[in-house]
Structures are given as structure tokens and as C-alpha cells.
Amino acid sequence: MMFFDPDIIVPWVNERTSGGLYVPGTCSAIGRIKGGKIVGGIYYEDFNSKNITCHIASEDGERWLNRTFLWMIFDYPFRQLKATRMTAPVAHNNERCINFVEKLGFTREAILHDAHPDGDLYIYTLFEKDCRWHKDLKNEIYEQRPRHSRDTIAEC
Numbered sequence: 001m002m003f004f005d006p007d008i009i010v011p012w013v014n015e016r017t018s019g020g021l022y023v024p025g026t027c028s029a030i031g032r033i034k035g036g037k038i039v040g041g042i043y044y045e046d047f048n049s050k051n052i053t054c055h056i057a058s059e060d061g062e063r064w065l066n067r068t069f070l071w072m073i074f075d076y077p078f079r080q081l082k083a084t085r086m087t088a089p090v091a092h093n094n095e096r097c098i099n100f101v102e103k104l105g106f107t108r109e110a111i112l113h114d115a116h117p118d119g120d121l122y123i124y125t126l127f128e129k130d131c132r133w134h135k136d137l138k139n140e141i142y143e144q145r146p147r148h149s150r151d152t153i154a155e156c
Contacts, residue, residue: 006033008029018116040058043055051086054088089116
């Protein structure tokens with residue numbers, strides 16, 4: 001099941017990412033719930049009509065990412081907000097997250113030296129034109145699979 005409450009998802013993600021200060025009302029979030037607990041989540045902040053920053057985390061050992069959730073991660077910023085790029089800050093020593101964002105198609109754009117509590121902060125970006133997920137999965141989610149219609153997309 002998907003969950004959209006930033007007051008719950010943002011602190012959960014921040015606990016796992018050395019995230020910053022959460023100001024209620026400033027973020028949007030999507031979480032994946034399995035067995036009554038959060039197993040993955042993403043939140044978005046600092047949208048400026050072109051770029052949006054995202055922070056993503058998952059519970060170790062949980063299989064949390066399905067095709068619907070993957071599509072939703074990119075549908076919100078690129079289709080709904082019409083952003084042209086996403087930015088994902090990642091701590092230099094978080095190899096698991098680095099591998100994850102690179103598999104999603106993000107590329108490293110910059111290194112902010114000593115900008116994270118653990119040292120350097122890598123800045124990853126993904127441009128809408130390069131994102132295969134929201135385009136490739138749209139037909140499957142909305143058209144080819146009736147069980148994933150607009151009315152039931154929040155359920156997995």
C-alpha cells in the first residue's frame with residue numbers, strides 16, 4: 001500500500017539518511033507500507049518550477065520497490081509538477097544509495113566538500129528527458145493492467 005503523509009514519511013526517511021530539518025507543510029512524500037510498517041519512502045522539497053530535490057530511503061533487507069512505486073517516484077515530479085530535473089543529495093560513504101540512484105539513471109553532477117555530517121555530499125541529477133521509468137511504466141500501470149487503474153494506484 002502507498003502512503004502519502006509527509007508528517008510520517010519525512011521523519012522516517014530522515015532517520016535513515018542523516019536528513020535535515022523537516023518543516024511541516026514544505027514537502028510532499030510517498031511511502032510504501034508492508035505488514036503495517038514503512039519499508040520505503042521518498043520525499044520531495046525545494047521545487048522551483050524546474051528542479052525538485054528528493055530524499056529516498058528503505059528498510060534494510062525489505063523488498064519494497066515494485067513497479068507501481070517506481071513509477072510513482074517519477075510521475076509526481078515529472079508529470080504532475082512538470083519539473084525538468086530531479087536532484088538527489090547522497091553522502092559520499094553511502095555506497096548502497098549511490099548504487100541505487102545510479103541504477104535509477106541519476107548521474108553525479110557535483111561534489112560538495114564537507115557538506116554532510118559524514119564528509120562530502122554527492123549531488124546526483126536525473127533529467128526528465130532521460131528518465132525511462134515514468135514513460136516506460138505509464139502504459140503498464142494505467143492501460144495494460146486494469147488492477148492498477150487511477151482509482152487503485154495507491155494499492156499494491
